[in-house]
Amino acid sequence: MARRQTPPQGKPGVVIETVGRRVLVRDAKGERTCFLAGKRAVIGDRVQWVEARGEGGKLVAVEERDTALVRMDMRGKRQILAANLGGLLICISVRAPDFRRALLDRYLVAASVQGLQATLVLTKTDLGIPDAVTAQFEEITDVGVDILKVSNTDGTGVQEISDYLAKVAKKRPWALVGGSGVGKTSLVGRLLPGQEVGPVGEISEFWGTGRHTTTTSRLFDLPGGGIIADSPGIRNLTPAIDDVGLVRENFPIVSRVRCKFRDCLHREGEEGCNAPDEVSATLLASYRHLLTEVTDVIDWQKPG
Numbered sequence: 001m002a003r004r005q006t007p008p009q010g011k012p013g014v015v016i017e018t019v020g021r022r023v024l025v026r027d028a029k030g031e032r033t034c035f036l037a038g039k040r041a042v043i044g045d046r047v048q049w050v051e052a053r054g055e056g057g058k059l060v061a062v063e064e065r066d067t068a069l070v071r072m073d074m075r076g077k078r079q080i081l082a083a084n085l086g087g088l089l090i091c092i093s094v095r096a097p098d099f100r101r102a103l104l105d106r107y108l109v110a111a112s113v114q115g116l117q118a119t120l121v122l123t124k125t126d127l128g129i130p131d132a133v134t135a136q137f138e139e140i141t142d143v144g145v146d147i148l149k150v151s152n153t154d155g156t157g158v159q160e161i162s163d164y165l166a167k168v169a170k171k172r173p174w175a176l177v178g179g180s181g182v183g184k185t186s187l188v189g190r191l192l193p194g195q196e197v198g199p200v201g202e203i204s205e206f207w208g209t210g211r212h213t214t215t216t217s218r219l220f221d222l223p224g225g226g227i228i229a230d231s232p233g234i235r236n237l238t239p240a241i242d243d244v245g246l247v248r249e250n251f252p253i254v255s256r257v258r259c260k261f262r263d264c265l266h267r268e269g270e271e272g273c274n275a276p277d278e279v280s281a282t283l284l285a286s287y288r289h290l291l292t293e294v295t296d297v298i299d300w301q302k303p304g
């Protein structure tokens, strides 16, 4: 008698960590390592898995993503960083490493493109907030971005972040993102006292930057409610965008500029462009930098 071939009946779970070419999948019964089996999955992905011979399991399906945080390299190759997030906690230190406004704006573009919420977390406030950083608060809150301040060293502000996440990250995870060495993992440790959350790095004395200590993304349930993801720090971010117009439409402040020509991209030297009157020189430069980057990637991808 011929055996009937049935498609593998998978059990549902969520990817909570990626470990090389395997993923840690969690469901109500627990956690197990699964082989990707040719699939692509990132943290937050809803997957189906089956028992595999030996240890763990094997992925048989990755469900469609509601949202995805996606970056691209200079050739337009897309890298998905996390799936099904509700928002981003954009972590930037006030010093050591220096505050990076341009990186904040790039994350805000990435969030806006995906319909993700975004909040700025200023870390290392124990080092003192430079006036040049405080001077930017108004412009940041003006575009609807909350600012939370924290010191992982003395614990100031940790409770506020915990309360905040209990509200916003109840249903969908929020990812801690930002440069290396800003204190993302330190903050996860503060939010989960007594739990093993991964190594905390040193700051290179020479470069004044982190050493890319966290190498994998990982989801955590907070004791007070809410789900967060720690992620590896990155040097720079080019959000995955396939139309230059989307850079203009999603860039903070710049998106509000009304020009004589509706399709003006506010490039340098554009005749009759209002952007230089309505946007600060630094922000406009940062916008134009991203615009050029995205234009180059799109040109590179064009056939011929």
Ligand SMILES: Nc1nc2c(ncn2[C@@H]2O[C@H](COP(=O)(O)OP(=O)(O)OP(=O)(O)O)[C@@H](O)[C@H]2O)c(=O)[nH]1
Pocket: 123, 124, 125, 126, 127, 150, 151, 152, 153, 154, 179, 180, 181, 182, 183, 184, 185, 186, 187, 199, 200, 201, 202, 203, 210, 211, 212, 213, 214, 215, 231, 232, 233, 234
């Ligand atoms: N002064 C001060 N130092 C901090 C604070 N938070 C973290 N640090 C220090 O900053 C360094 C980097 O911290 P991590 O938590 O590893 O930073 P990270 O953002 O996770 O870095 P990557 O994993 O490389 O992306 C460590 O030496 C921490 O002790 C803070 O609030 N104040």
Ligand SMILES: [Mg+2]
Pocket: 184, 185, 186, 199, 200, 201, 213, 214, 230, 231, 232, 233
């Ligand atoms: Mg880390």
Ligand SMILES: [Zn+2]
Pocket: 259, 264, 265, 266, 267, 270, 272, 273, 274, 275
């Ligand atoms: Zn213009």
